[in-house]
Each structure stands twice: as C-alpha cells, then as structure tokens.
Amino acid sequence: MTQLETAITAVTVYPDRARVTRSGKANLVAGEHRIRVAPLPTGLLHDSIRVAGQGDVTVLGVDIVTERQAATSDEQVADLLARMRTLDAAMTELADADRAAEARVAFLKRLAQQSAERLAKADEDRVIEFADSLEAQYGAVHAARRERERLRQEHIREHQALERQLADLRGKDRTDIKVAVITVDAAQPVTVDLEVSYVVPSARWYSTYDLRLGETGLTLRWFGLVLQSTGEDWPECRLQLSTARPAQALDVPELDPWFITAEAPPARMYRKASRMAGSADMSADTVSFGAPGGAMPAAAMPAPRMRESVATVEQGVTAATYTPQRTVAVPSDGTSHRTVITALDLEAQLDHVTAPVRSLEAVLRATARNTSEHTLPAGRAALFHDTEYVGATDLETWAPGEERELALGVDDRIRVERELVRRNATKATLGSTRRTEVEYTITISNHGARPATVTVLDRLPVSRDAAITVRETTAKPQPADRDELGVLTWKTALAPRADTTITFGYRVESAKGVTIYGLDD
Structure with a gap:
C-alpha cells in the first residue's frame, strides 16, 4: 500500500458543514495500486468522499476504513515523567539554597549591628577590613542568588517543554483513525495528482x-x-x-390533506401582539x-474612498x-x-x-x-x-x-413630549352612564439642521364589551390613518428648529355597575 502525503488546498464552507479538498502527488509503476490517505477527520460523512485529479490511471474504488493506531508506549511517558521529577527536585534544591542565603543575610545584618559599637572604638584599618568583608559576603550571596534564578528559569522552560511533549503524546493516544484507501490501475508508469474531497460536520x-x-x-x-x-x-x-x-435540499415538498370538521376545536389562549x-x-x-x-x-468635494x-x-x-x-x-x-x-x-x-x-x-x-x-x-x-x-x-x-x-x-435631535392635559370622570347615577374623558397633547421638535419627516403613532382604547363604548372626541390635526385596532398615525414634515403639536382625545362610557379594566395607559 502506498502512503500519499496530502495537504488541504481548498475548503468550501456551508451554513452547517464543509467540503474539504486534499491534494497530493504519487509516482506509480504499471499495475494496480492501493493508495492510503490518512489521517482523516473521524466525523467525515462516508458517502461524501470523492476522488479526482490528473494522470493516466483508472480509479477502481474508494473505501473509508478504520485503522487501529498504536498507543503511545509506556516507556516514552515514563521517561518524560522521570525527567520532570528530576527538574522538580532541582528546583526544590534551588529553593532550599535561597532560604539558606536569606538566613545568611540575616546573620550578617545581626553581626554588623552587634559589631558596630565595638568597631566604633577600633582603628580605621579594622573598620575598613570589616566593611570590605561584609561587602564581599553580600556580593557572593547576591551573585549566587542571581545564578540560581537563571537556573530556575531554565528548569521552568524545560519543564514546560516536557509538559507539552507529554500532552502531545497523550493527545495522540487514540485507538483508531479514519483512512481513505483509493484503488487505481496504471497502464504504464505515471505521475498522478490526486484530489480527495470529503464533507465534515462541525x-x-x-x-x-x-x-x-x-x-x-x-x-x-x-x-x-x-x-x-x-x-x-x-x-x-x-x-x-x-x-x-x-441538508435542506434532499426532499421535494409535499402537502398533507386539509381536513375540516363540525366539531369545535379546544379553547386556546391568545396573546395580542404589540x-x-x-x-x-x-x-x-x-x-x-x-x-x-x-x-x-x-459633500461638494468628497475625498477618495478606500477601496474594499x-x-x-x-x-x-x-x-x-x-x-x-x-x-x-x-x-x-x-x-x-x-x-x-x-x-x-x-x-x-x-x-x-x-x-x-x-x-x-x-x-x-x-x-x-x-x-x-x-x-x-x-x-x-x-x-x-x-x-x-x-x-x-x-x-x-x-x-x-x-x-x-x-x-x-x-435620533436625539428629534425631541418628543406627551402630556395628559385633561381627564374628567363622572359617576353613574340612576338611569345614566359613567363617562371618562381624556385628552393628550404630543409635541415634536426638530433640533437638527436638516428637515425631518416624522411619523407619530398613538392609540385609542378598543372595547371588547357591548356595555363599554369608546368615541374619539378630538384630533388636531386629523390622523393620516386609523385602523380597527385603535392605532392613530400622523405624518408631519418639520423644518430645522421647528416644532408641531398634536392634540387628540377620547370618551369612554359604560353602564352603571360595569367595571372597566385596562383603561390606564
């Protein structure tokens, strides 16, 4: 079996999947050959595999098989773990040396403090000799600390590299892989360029x-x-x-029969859409x-636009x-x-x-x-x-x-205000009706530097009960449109720095003893 080294040369992505094309070159002698392309994604759709290319060969078949992949040897993992433990021990020794150096520095500080009074009475040569000795010891301690820090950083980098190698080995520790096996027949020695394409989800x-x-x-x-x-x-x-x-182009749409019946359907809950x-x-x-x-x-002289x-x-x-x-x-x-x-x-x-x-x-x-x-x-x-x-x-x-x-x-340059200017409610008396009258004003102001066309929407209450009636009492100016659901539409053109006012009102009447729900805005 011939192993074909391939690389991804084209990908077509769909809204829910992709077609991947791999390309490779093979030198074949005359005769029948089985060409192996691996590894392929484990989730590829088997019936989507296709082979194309250039070369004087005949493709006899393409199969997708699952091959067992040798697991990572325990010796490789053990060797990496042993090297990581050695580095851990070396970094522990460096930490111990740092603690010893800190103790030595503390000892030198105490020694300098205890000797200060005694040296004050000594001659100048002894003081200089003592100071030089302290300086040398401090210098040796700090030099050793810098060297340990350098070694520590080297150990950390090596430890991270070993961790990556271990992760790679464990990541490759799969039990099986997908392989495409292409069977071709060459009448004579030939070099072929093969393209293998397949569809993958995800x-x-x-x-x-x-x-x-x-x-x-x-x-x-x-x-x-x-x-x-x-x-x-x-x-x-x-x-x-x-x-x-x-996935949505596999079936021709069909319709089921539409049955009607005299039996009343079960009650359903409806919600009015806003x-x-x-x-x-x-x-x-x-x-x-x-x-x-x-x-x-x-603009009078527009600047050249960047090309896309x-x-x-x-x-x-x-x-x-x-x-x-x-x-x-x-x-x-x-x-x-x-x-x-x-x-x-x-x-x-x-x-x-x-x-x-x-x-x-x-x-x-x-x-x-x-x-x-x-x-x-x-x-x-x-x-x-x-x-x-x-x-x-x-x-x-x-x-x-x-x-x-x-x-x-x-657009904050268009300012809108809505104000309740009148609300009168009368109580029902014997043989009379209860009446509520409401009136609003809407003010629209154009604070921009350009004219603006503004569509204003408001509404009247709509009665669902014969005992409750709603009448429009005033509308200035008249709305451009009214619909059966009580929505009123005004359209106004505003010059720069101009404003306009819309006034509308309505009356709600109900019989005595009838409670009105939902009247408040």
Missing part, C-alpha cells in the same frame, strides 16, 4: 453586517464568519463560502439621499458561492474568523418614527432596497452613524430587489 459560516449612515448615503458591509471544530486545522488555502444548504413603530404605513413622503432639501446632501477587498461570486441555480480575495487560516478550535464578502451602497429613504405612548424617542428609519445581485442571509448588523457606533439590529434574509425597513438608532 463547521459553519454565518453573516454579520456593518450598516453605516454617512453624508453620501447608507453603506452595507457584509462579512462572513467561519468557525469549525472538525479535528483538523485548515491552513491558508482556497476558501469558499456557499449559501447552499445540502404593534411596533416599524409597522407604520410607508405611503407618506420620505426624505431621499441627495434630493433637493433632503436629509443627506452630498471583496469576494468573487458564482451564482448557481439555488445558491451562491463566494470566494474571498484574502485567504484565511481556520484552526479547529471553534473560534470565528472573519472575512469580507462585499460592500454595497444602498438606495435608501430616511424618516423618523416615534410612539410616545411607549417611549419618548424618535427612531431613525431607512427604507432601503437591495439593488445588488446578492441574497443577503440573515445576520446581526452593527449600526454606525459615520464613525460612531449606535447599536445593533437583526437583519432577516434580504433578496435582490426586495425593500426593507431598517431601524438606524435613536
């Missing part, structure tokens, strides 16, 4: 984005984050990111980038494959490694949305269209206003030509 890639709002518009940068724990490290090689989902600010009608005028009087005029290194794309029937220009090494440790896929300038219109009954903040909203050929997968997007990070949002899958509303963060 690998994936996902999308993240940067959404940057600047003077020239809205820019989206798309990144692919690759991570894997397949058991083999991927070096810098031809890396491709595919949007195909092999209406979000982003669900406002988009039929009103919005501000376009670069439009006369718009929110984002272009983007991936090349191959569009398939149901998926796309991206090849980043910069290769990325991905170790098998589960950490993510980022590569740039593309950068897009989006056509977008801006406006603001506020629902002051929920929050006195105005959210900057962009209505953008994907004018590229890319289908952008779902992912997390970081939001920037120029260079300032303002938050993050989640993007759903975004197809070419599709329009999407994007929340770009709170």
Whole structure:
C-alpha cells in the first residue's frame, strides 16, 4: 500500500458543514495500486468522499476504513515523567539554597549591628577590613542568588517543554483513525495528482453586517464568519463560502390533506401582539439621499474612498458561492474568523418614527432596497452613524430587489413630549352612564439642521364589551390613518428648529355597575 502525503488546498464552507479538498502527488509503476490517505477527520460523512485529479490511471474504488493506531508506549511517558521529577527536585534544591542565603543575610545584618559599637572604638584599618568583608559576603550571596534564578528559569522552560511533549503524546493516544484507501490501475508508469474531497460536520459560516449612515448615503458591509471544530486545522488555502444548504435540499415538498370538521376545536389562549413603530404605513413622503432639501446632501468635494477587498461570486441555480480575495487560516478550535464578502451602497429613504405612548424617542428609519445581485442571509448588523457606533439590529434574509425597513438608532435631535392635559370622570347615577374623558397633547421638535419627516403613532382604547363604548372626541390635526385596532398615525414634515403639536382625545362610557379594566395607559 502506498502512503500519499496530502495537504488541504481548498475548503468550501456551508451554513452547517464543509467540503474539504486534499491534494497530493504519487509516482506509480504499471499495475494496480492501493493508495492510503490518512489521517482523516473521524466525523467525515462516508458517502461524501470523492476522488479526482490528473494522470493516466483508472480509479477502481474508494473505501473509508478504520485503522487501529498504536498507543503511545509506556516507556516514552515514563521517561518524560522521570525527567520532570528530576527538574522538580532541582528546583526544590534551588529553593532550599535561597532560604539558606536569606538566613545568611540575616546573620550578617545581626553581626554588623552587634559589631558596630565595638568597631566604633577600633582603628580605621579594622573598620575598613570589616566593611570590605561584609561587602564581599553580600556580593557572593547576591551573585549566587542571581545564578540560581537563571537556573530556575531554565528548569521552568524545560519543564514546560516536557509538559507539552507529554500532552502531545497523550493527545495522540487514540485507538483508531479514519483512512481513505483509493484503488487505481496504471497502464504504464505515471505521475498522478490526486484530489480527495470529503464533507465534515462541525463547521459553519454565518453573516454579520456593518450598516453605516454617512453624508453620501447608507453603506452595507457584509462579512462572513467561519468557525469549525472538525479535528483538523485548515491552513491558508482556497476558501469558499456557499449559501447552499445540502441538508435542506434532499426532499421535494409535499402537502398533507386539509381536513375540516363540525366539531369545535379546544379553547386556546391568545396573546395580542404589540404593534411596533416599524409597522407604520410607508405611503407618506420620505426624505431621499441627495434630493433637493433632503436629509443627506452630498459633500461638494468628497475625498477618495478606500477601496474594499471583496469576494468573487458564482451564482448557481439555488445558491451562491463566494470566494474571498484574502485567504484565511481556520484552526479547529471553534473560534470565528472573519472575512469580507462585499460592500454595497444602498438606495435608501430616511424618516423618523416615534410612539410616545411607549417611549419618548424618535427612531431613525431607512427604507432601503437591495439593488445588488446578492441574497443577503440573515445576520446581526452593527449600526454606525459615520464613525460612531449606535447599536445593533437583526437583519432577516434580504433578496435582490426586495425593500426593507431598517431601524438606524435613536435620533436625539428629534425631541418628543406627551402630556395628559385633561381627564374628567363622572359617576353613574340612576338611569345614566359613567363617562371618562381624556385628552393628550404630543409635541415634536426638530433640533437638527436638516428637515425631518416624522411619523407619530398613538392609540385609542378598543372595547371588547357591548356595555363599554369608546368615541374619539378630538384630533388636531386629523390622523393620516386609523385602523380597527385603535392605532392613530400622523405624518408631519418639520423644518430645522421647528416644532408641531398634536392634540387628540377620547370618551369612554359604560353602564352603571360595569367595571372597566385596562383603561390606564
């Protein structure tokens, strides 16, 4: 059997797996050969193995087998442990010598203190001789201490190296490995270039984005984050990111019969979904980038922009494959490694949305269209206003030509106030009804230097009981939209440094003895 030395030369990563390609060269004489490729990841999918290449040979078959791997010998482990124990003993001796040196230094200090009074009466030569002796002994002690510290650091480095060798030996102490055995037939002596590819789980890639709002518009940068724990490290090689989902393309969808019956279904609990600010009608005028009087005029003389290194794309029937220009090494440790896929300038219109009954903040909203050929997968997007990070949002899958509303963060230049200006409640008397009248004002101020279009959302209570009625009493100006769930929508255009006020009110009436629940905001 011929052992083929291979290296990973290409990896295609899918959202939940990866296809790895190994390449190697073999010199064969005429006849039938069995070529061994090992070790391979233990989790590879057996039915995914493929062989290709160049050379005048016939591939007769490919088998995946499990081979027993010789365990690390006990002698190697014992030798490493013995050397580590020797180093431990040497470092213990150095520590003992340090303690003895500390005792010697303490003794010299006491000796100097005890001799100070006696030497004060001695002649100068004896004092100098004693001082020189102390200096020499101190010097010898400190020199020996420095030498022991040097030896200690050498022992520590050697001990760490032995620990790594021991960990490597124990890490390789596996009982079996996966091996690909390729059977080929050569009609004559030949040199063949073989490629072995296989699919492994425990690998994936996902999308993240940067959404940057600047003077020239809205820019989206798309990144692919690759991570894997397949058991083999991927070096810098031809890396491709595919949007195909092999596990979800195996069955043609079918429908089961739809039965109806006269029997009442069991009672179910329903929860009313809250209406979000982003669900406002988009039929009103919005501000376009670069439009006369718009929110984002272009700079007179823009500086040249940095060029992006983007991936090349191959569009398939149901998926796309991206090849980043910069290769990325991905170790098998589960950490993510980022590569740039593309950068897009989006056509977008801006406006603001506020629902002051929920929050006195105005959210900057962009209505953008994907004018590229890319289908952008779902992912997390970081939001920037120029260079300032303002938050993050989640993007759903975004197809070419599709329009999407994007929340770009709170704009503090649009100030919102909501005030209860009137609340009257009357008690029910004999034959009368109980009445509650409420009135609010909402003030919106544009403190920015550009015009702004603001959509304001508020609501009226909705009765679920025939004994309770709700009537709108005032609305100035009239809402642009009302729906059956009581949501009112105003749209207003504010000049710079301008403000506007909205007033609305309602009346709630109920019969005597009827308790109203949920009326308070």
